[in-house]
Amino acid sequence: MSQAEFYQRDRERHPPALTPDYKTSVMRSPRAALISLQQSVSEITGPVFGHNDIDPIDNDLIHNYAKGGESAIGERIIVHGRVLDENGRPVPNTLVEAWQANAGGRYRHKKDTYLAPIDPNFGGCGRTMTDENGYYFFRTVKPGAYPWRNWVNNWRPAHIHMSVFGTSFTQRLITQCYFEGDPLIAKCPIVKTIPTQDGIDSLVAALDLNATVPLDSIAYKFDIVLRGRRSTLFENRLEGN
Amino acid sequence: MVQKLDYLKETPSQTAGPYVHIGLAPGAAGFDIYRQELGWDIAGPNAKGERIRIEGIVIDGTGNPVKDVLIETWQANAEGVYAHPESAGEVEKGFRGWGRVITDFETGEWGFDTVKPGPVKARKPLGSGPLHPPANAGDDWLGRGDEGHEDMAPHINLWIVARGINIGLNTRLYFDDEEEANAKDPVLNLIEWHNRRPTLIAKRGERDGKVVYRFDIRLQGEGETVFFDV
Numbered sequence: 001m002s003q004a005e006f007y008q009r010d011r012e013r014h015p016p017a018l019t020p021d022y023k024t025s026v027m028r029s030p031r032a033a034l035i036s037l038q039q040s041v042s043e044i045t046g047p048v049f050g051h052n053d054i055d056p057i058d059n060d061l062i063h064n065y066a067k068g069g070e071s072a073i074g075e076r077i078i079v080h081g082r083v084l085d086e087n088g089r090p091v092p093n094t095l096v097e098a099w100q101a102n103a104g105g106r107y108r109h110k111k112d113t114y115l116a117p118i119d120p121n122f123g124g125c126g127r128t129m130t131d132e133n134g135y136y137f138f139r140t141v142k143p144g145a146y147p148w149r150n151w152v153n154n155w156r157p158a159h160i161h162m163s164v165f166g167t168s169f170t171q172r173l174i175t176q177c178y179f180e181g182d183p184l185i186a187k188c189p190i191v192k193t194i195p196t197q198d199g200i201d202s203l204v205a206a207l208d209l210n211a212t213v214p215l216d217s218i219a220y221k222f223d224i225v226l227r228g229r230r231s232t233l234f235e236n237r238l239e240g241n
Numbered sequence: 242m243v244q245k246l247d248y249l250k251e252t253p254s255q256t257a258g259p260y261v262h263i264g265l266a267p268g269a270a271g272f273d274i275y276r277q278e279l280g281w282d283i284a285g286p287n288a289k290g291e292r293i294r295i296e297g298i299v300i301d302g303t304g305n306p307v308k309d310v311l312i313e314t315w316q317a318n319a320e321g322v323y324a325h326p327e328s329a330g331e332v333e334k335g336f337r338g339w340g341r342v343i344t345d346f347e348t349g350e351w352g353f354d355t356v357k358p359g360p361v362k363a364r365k366p367l368g369s370g371p372l373h374p375p376a377n378a379g380d381d382w383l384g385r386g387d388e389g390h391e392d393m394a395p396h397i398n399l400w401i402v403a404r405g406i407n408i409g410l411n412t413r414l415y416f417d418d419e420e421e422a423n424a425k426d427p428v429l430n431l432i433e434w435h436n437r438r439p440t441l442i443a444k445r446g447e448r449d450g451k452v453v454y455r456f457d458i459r460l461q462g463e464g465e466t467v468f469f470d471v
């Protein structure tokens with residue numbers, strides 16, 4: 001039974017808790033330092049999901065909330081990629097969940113009051129399991145940009161929220177997928193919470209013409225990397241020797 | 242110049258945002274889409290042990306409730322076993338030990354029902370343990386056997402996301418009726434400031450004959466909850 005720990009999280013890669021230009025973070029960020037914990041069984045384990053938990057239609061956002069025969073309005077896209085770990089190994093059979101605004105930039109949420117209309121055929125969420133190679137895909141419509149009150153006139157770039165589990169609670173991750181060529185990315189205070197350009201670039205899905213469905217849907221590739229785990233190479237050696 | 246290490250880098254976190262419910266709890270966002278939403282039944286019908294409820298509120302740096310927070314919970318069963326292949330032992334059929342907890346949008350109050358977890362075997366000693374393994378440790382020192390293990394007091398692992406939280410916050414919930422186990426817990430003992438330890442301890446009470454623990458989480462300022470880098 002392998003109980004190796006996961007590599008420590010590179011906190012220089014992630015946004016810090018306090019990012020004043022994203023104003024909501026100011027009063028929701030802990031001031032004390034995080035206490036570093038060597039991983040126990042509580043951290044190296046995490047929930048396990050199976051195909052019984054979800055349905056095949058769940059990853060098709062164009063149809064999973066549409067009335068029979070109808071489909072969501074907007075630019076039809078495939079978002080696909082692999083979930084990998086930092087060792088470059090695929091993470092198979094892991095749950096990936098996605099949510100987004102509709103093509104007009106409006107969320108189906110009782111707290112969203114943006115004036116763009118709700119699309120009656122679009123719920124805005126999907127979920128899927130990666131296959132044995134860590135591969136996943138969603139079919140959806142490209143979300144619209146929308147305004148939000150941070151400064152008085154900020155606009156979120158088009159984005160899809162992504163939630164991934166991996167195999168342990170330490171790998172749990174929520175992030176956002178942006179789209180190649182969007183001029184709003186460079187202006188977004190939420191994007192700019194990420195401290196490095198390389199990190200920002202890693203959240204921008206690439207236009208992937210090879211993966212398009214001709215005469216149907218355009219495609220973007222979005223790989224997700226979760227924390228890696230110590231190699232079994234060390235399992236018969238003592239740490240520090 | 243040196244050779245390049247060929248590790249990939251972890252994808253950076255981004256806030257879950259105000260509409261996290263659409264993705265993770267669409268019913269709360271106001272619509273019904275899936276055959277079943279995930280995370281509503283933590284313990285399942287067959288779990289042994291004491292049935293409990295845990296309630297609380299997440300409070301921001303101004304003292305106000307965070308009404309759009311989402312919390313995920315991860316816990317062992319009453320025997321201290323996680324529903325995961327790397328946790329030694331079996332769990333009851335239907336016990337997943339994982340849940341999603343959302344707030345009342347008006348008040349910020351949240352609550353969930355589960356069973357009280359049992360003590361959990363530590364993988365290896367935590368905290369400022371010896372830099373070199375004890376002479377008789379053998380391979381077990383890395384935590385693959387019983388050598389050097391310490392039990393952890395019963396606890397529930399929490400992961401907190403919301404608008405304004407750039408990367409999910411990890412914390413733990415312990416139980417105030419486990420005083421003896423808590424005093425020996427390697428994680429609580431790692432917290433240098435004794436007066437911060439109570440921020441992780443839920444208070445037991447009763448309501449209508451049911452056991453209800455109270456656990457408020459303070460994101461910032463006086464009484465700030467201890468959060469972990471795991």
